[in-house]
Amino acid sequence: EAQVTQNPRYLITVTGKKLTVTCSQNMNHEYMSWYRQDPGLGLRQIYYSMNVEVTDKGDVPEGYKVSRKEKRNFPLILESPSPNQTSLYFCASSEQGARYTEAFFGQGTRLTVV
């Protein structure tokens, strides 16, 4: 089954404690991205990756890091989480070809930073 898998689905952490949210896709998609969803602000892109070892900033990259060492994985790293990073996070992947197809989304990670 084609899917994007995020872990964990729920996470409560304390300010400053490094954490990683994993994302893996099994569709051999070249493009992957991270979004955060906040009430009243909608979904905003954090980082994206066009291929292995190719990453770039989205609209709200401050406080986040990513890496793309393998095609299937695109982890999101919060080196020193702060309460303003409390949010719902989505990983997405899509094909890179000329004919764009829809993005496939993970199930979301609800992060609370206290």
Next chain:
Amino acid sequence: AQTVTQSQPEMSVQEAETVTLSCTYDTSESNYYLFWYKQPPSRQMILVIRQEAYKQQNATENRFSVNFQKAAKSFSLKISDSQLGDTAMYFCALHNAGNNRKLIWGLGTSLAVNP
């Protein structure tokens, strides 16, 4: 600037009836794609329907159809024979071909289907 606007924060419909959700957008690109995504209480983002801007024919997927008015930059979603399982947040999204593939999102419309 690219924007997507959903002017109806909340809507409700009776089961089996038809409802239309509005979306307007703005882009200077000529080649783009439009999407409607559904987010049920499970939070999973699910693609409902997509429309290529170069296609004049409106997309249809079972009970879901769109009214794509390119000149007016309007992209509404019609749900026919509404079902309780259609209760969800619905997001309109825009992607410009050649972009970094970032989706530009509206703020969503919360749809409640009442029995």
